[in-house]
Amino acid sequence: MTTVYKFGGASIQDAAAIRHLGEVLATTRERPLVVVVSAMGKTTNALEALLTAARSYDDRDYRSRLDELRSAHLATVDALFGDRKAAVAERVEALFEELDRRHRTHRQEPRPFHYDQTICFGELLSTTLVAAWLNEIGTATDWHDARELIVTDARHQAANVDWPATRERIRALDGDRLLLTQGFIGGTPDGVSTTLGREGSDFSAAIFAHCLEAGELVIWKDVPGLFNADPRRFDNAVQLQRLSYDEAIELAWHGAKVIHPKTLAPLREKGIPLKVRSFEELDAPPSVISAEGASAVTPAFILAEEQVLLELRPRDFSFMDEARQHDILGRLVEAGEHANLVDSGATRLSLCLDAHPARLEPLVESLAADYALERHDDLTLLTVRHPTEPLLEALSGDREILAERCNRDTAQRLFRSSECPETWHLPDQEGKGAGQSVR
Ligand code: ASP
Ligand code: MG
Numbered sequence: 001m002t003t004v005y006k007f008g009g010a011s012i013q014d015a016a017a018i019r020h021l022g023e024v025l026a027t028t029r030e031r032p033l034v035v036v037v038s039a040m041g042k043t044t045n046a047l048e049a050l051l052t053a054a055r056s057y058d059d060r061d062y063r064s065r066l067d068e069l070r071s072a073h074l075a076t077v078d079a080l081f082g083d084r085k086a087a088v089a090e091r092v093e094a095l096f097e098e099l100d101r102r103h104r105t106h107r108q109e110p111r112p113f114h115y116d117q118t119i120c121f122g123e124l125l126s127t128t129l130v131a132a133w134l135n136e137i138g139t140a141t142d143w144h145d146a147r148e149l150i151v152t153d154a155r156h157q158a159a160n161v162d163w164p165a166t167r168e169r170i171r172a173l174d175g176d177r178l179l180l181t182q183g184f185i186g187g188t189p190d191g192v193s194t195t196l197g198r199e200g201s202d203f204s205a206a207i208f209a210h211c212l213e214a215g216e217l218v219i220w221k222d223v224p225g226l227f228n229a230d231p232r233r234f235d236n237a238v239q240l241q242r243l244s245y246d247e248a249i250e251l252a253w254h255g256a257k258v259i260h261p262k263t264l265a266p267l268r269e270k271g272i273p274l275k276v277r278s279f280e281e282l283d284a285p286p287s288v289i290s291a292e293g294a295s296a297v298t299p300a301f302i303l304a305e306e307q308v309l310l311e312l313r314p315r316d317f318s319f320m321d322e323a324r325q326h327d328i329l330g331r332l333v334e335a336g337e338h339a340n341l342v343d344s345g346a347t348r349l350s351l352c353l354d355a356h357p358a359r360l361e362p363l364v365e366s367l368a369a370d371y372a373l374e375r376h377d378d379l380t381l382l383t384v385r386h387p388t389e390p391l392l393e394a395l396s397g398d399r400e401i402l403a404e405r406c407n408r409d410t411a412q413r414l415f416r417s418s419e420c421p422e423t424w425h426l427p428d429q430e431g432k433g434a435g436q437s438v439r
Pocket of ligand 2: 009199201
């Protein structure tokens with residue numbers, strides 16, 4: 001049975017990290033093995049800045065950013081291969097020349113198209129380097145271009161997968177060598193590059209796992225697994241060792257930045273377990289997401305910051321009925337906005353939205369034209385899965401709650417960010433649920 005591995009940017013950020021990846025893969029006997037890799041470190045952010053410079057015809061900024069990225073990649077080649085670097089360095093140089101050419105030819109095209117033709121180079125570069133390194137250390141590896149395997153429509157920057165076509169191409173792959181490919185990128189049937197949305201490499205790995213009916217997908221991370229809260233923002237967070245697809249989908253949907261939300265559906269459909277493992281502590285127990293899930297359910301906590309609350313009322317004091325809600329939510333769909341909390345009353349609809357200026361401001365303008373609108377900025381939304389009253393009370397303190405929603409398994413409370421702590425204190429959960437304490 002095929003195994004699929006996914007490594008993110010942090011696990012290949014420099015020569016030392018790539019060496020470590022090589023050691024991890026050298027000890028893996030599983031074959032067939034498909035390895036999906038992101039761009040190195042923060043390369044995708046750097047490529048986005050390069051795109052902005054190219055589109056604003058700021059040639060000095062563009063050149064310096066391009067040179068910086070090229071030097072960083074070549075420095076890694078140098079550190080890895082030393083005086084055996086010529087062939088790899090040549091391939092990396094050729095990719096940068098191609099990237100530069102594409103910026104020049106596409107900068108008058110619509111931004112999403114230009115984006116996909118250039119941002120894909122982050123993954124093309126990283127996999128070129130990693131494949132060469134694996135072969136150098138004796139782990140026989142075949143490099144594959146994901147743009148020829150993951151077939152999508154031409155909805156640039158958020159392409160939709162053509163599952164039958166993708167399945168056909170992926171299933172045609174064979175061989176017992178390690179198969180290395182890129183996350184995040186795909187291509188249309190006529191070979192135009194597309195991307196699946198930021199942080200989309202997890203989803204790519206799930207696509208490969210689904211199409212190959214893999215035995216498992218392992219996502220390697222710089223943390224030991226999935227936690228019931230972001231350990232950087234909450235003390236007493238515990239690792240979740242087993243959870244169900246449904247619970248993981250809920251956590252991802254509510255903004256837990258652990259795995260890309262689209263990752264789970266293709267796995268659940270085929271019953272493929274997802275393991276989240278530590279790249280740094282190889283002996284640490286992984287978190288496993290599967291149909292079985294955990295017997296006891298551990299409360300989980302998610303923060304969404306930079307939130308805006310809109311309270312809308314019909315101007316004529318009429319009811320906030322289905323027709324009006326339909327109108328308002330329809331405008332959200334058009335604006336590409338997602339409401340993190342929706343709450344309605346007889347004459348009111350409250351929406352908590354991400355403060356993404358380019359999407360939010362035109363939406364607010366359109367709503368204010370037809371509804372009485374009250375707006376609160378700089379808010380933090382706390383979502384608690386499997387809440388208990390004492391937990392909610394302990395977390396809320398005497399802070400004012402600007403909006404809230406609670407059902408059987410999820411509670412949400414909206415606070416002013418200025419009143420929220422830097423680190424949230426979770427009551428000690430030792431021994432409760434399926435968790436294991438973080439050191
Ligand atoms: N490199 C892409 C990004 O940074 C995809 C990924 O890392 O998942 O968004
Ligand atoms: Mg990533």
